[in-house]
Amino acid sequence: MTGTTTTAAPLVEAIGLSVRYGAKRAVDDVSFVIPKGRVVGLLGHNGAGKTTLMRALVGLARPEGTLRVLGLDPRRERVALLRSACYIPDVAILPRWARVQDLITLMGGMHPKFSAERARQLLRRTSVGLSDRVKTLSKGMVVQAHLALVAAIDARLMILDEPTLGLDVLSRKAFYEMLIDEWCDGERSVLISTHQVEEIESLLSDVLMLNEGKLVLSISLEDIDTRFVALSHDAAVAEQMAAAHPLLRYRTGPGPGGSAAIFDGAPPEHVQALGQRMRPSLVDLFVALTRKPELDRTQF
Numbered sequence: 001m002t003g004t005t006t007t008a009a010p011l012v013e014a015i016g017l018s019v020r021y022g023a024k025r026a027v028d029d030v031s032f033v034i035p036k037g038r039v040v041g042l043l044g045h046n047g048a049g050k051t052t053l054m055r056a057l058v059g060l061a062r063p064e065g066t067l068r069v070l071g072l073d074p075r076r077e078r079v080a081l082l083r084s085a086c087y088i089p090d091v092a093i094l095p096r097w098a099r100v101q102d103l104i105t106l107m108g109g110m111h112p113k114f115s116a117e118r119a120r121q122l123l124r125r126t127s128v129g130l131s132d133r134v135k136t137l138s139k140g141m142v143v144q145a146h147l148a149l150v151a152a153i154d155a156r157l158m159i160l161d162e163p164t165l166g167l168d169v170l171s172r173k174a175f176y177e178m179l180i181d182e183w184c185d186g187e188r189s190v191l192i193s194t195h196q197v198e199e200i201e202s203l204l205s206d207v208l209m210l211n212e213g214k215l216v217l218s219i220s221l222e223d224i225d226t227r228f229v230a231l232s233h234d235a236a237v238a239e240q241m242a243a244a245h246p247l248l249r250y251r252t253g254p255g256p257g258g259s260a261a262i263f264d265g266a267p268p269e270h271v272q273a274l275g276q277r278m279r280p281s282l283v284d285l286f287v288a289l290t291r292k293p294e295l296d297r298t299q300f
Contacts, residue, residue: 009071010035011157011189012057016065019052026052027063028213036156037186039203042193043286044210050193051089053210054161057191058087070156083113085157086150096135100128100145107149119152125178140171147175151183158183160192172196176203201282211290221282228285229267231275232260244271248288262288 012034019027027049034040044050055061057069059078067074072081094103100123107114123130126144134142143163150158158179164172180203184190194200201221209217219227232252233241238259242249246261262280266272280288 008036011070012191013068014066017053017056017067018064019049019056019061020064021052025213027056027210029065030210030213030215032208032215032218034157034189034191034206036189037184038189038205039180039184040189040191040206040208041197041200041204041282042191042208042210043197043282044193045290047212048210048290049213050210051161054087054159054191054193057159058082058085083111084155085159086153086155087159087161088146088150088163089161094134094142094146096133098134099130100132100134101130103134103145103149104130107152111153113154114149115152115154119148122148122151122178122182125182126174140167140174143167143171143175144178147178151179156188158188158190160190160194162193162195164194164196169199172199176200197283197286198281204282207282209286209289216289217285224282224285225279227265228280229263229265229272230260230278230280230284231263231267231272232258232278233275235259237274240274241271244268248284248291250284250287260284 010033012032014033015031017027017030018025030053042050042053052061056063056067057074059074059081062075069081070084074081098106104116104119107119108116120130123145126141126148128137128141128145128148134145137145147163164175167175176199179190192200204221206220207217208215231241238249241259241261244261244263244267246263246267248262250260252258252260260278261275262284
């Protein structure tokens, strides 16, 4: 990950990674690393290639290029990989007939690194009871139960594909609190695909952005402020700002005033003097790097 230094081997290393479906490249020549102890956001519009990339990481899609996850080839060494990597797809599917205690027993027989006591400890943080049947749980409770089961595996990498899709804001908050408080320990890493960018920005250490299969950004959150410059300005200097060719111009509030522009790198000094520097949000940066070329949010 750009801006990150580490002497240990990365948990994930991709070089020139592509995944094809027929003539279409769902993932197109991407390269990145994920060191240990990181919380990485995978951002992209629908169809950008996020799920395909995650499936490749756990051996469910056949990639071209070089891919090592926990030092293993995900396709050829998938069984060994899944001993130390967890994957939660966008829909938490648990057998509706089962009681939660049955699921704990089942996991204990399936996974050598699963801790039943750890699962029960995590479930105590939720409103899910051990005797509850899955069919009686709300969607938020099912996702919480699923996370507790997966987080009770002594894994080094967790991959989450839209884990809170369809949940209300309180359920999403509870999910991420459990994830960060109970699983992230500075050694393990998490890769999260989500549309709730504003909600998880404060949790992330790094971000990967995909646009139409291509990786348009791989950076640590701490390096965003160094690389990207956002300038707030009033309407009187809008044309001068536009002439400096920012990545994106957008409104920061209602009315004719309150505009801002994002630049990749420091703009010329005379342009900087026209506005006041501000921190670009991850949402605005995402729009800037993945929008259609003709889109300019100052026109909205």
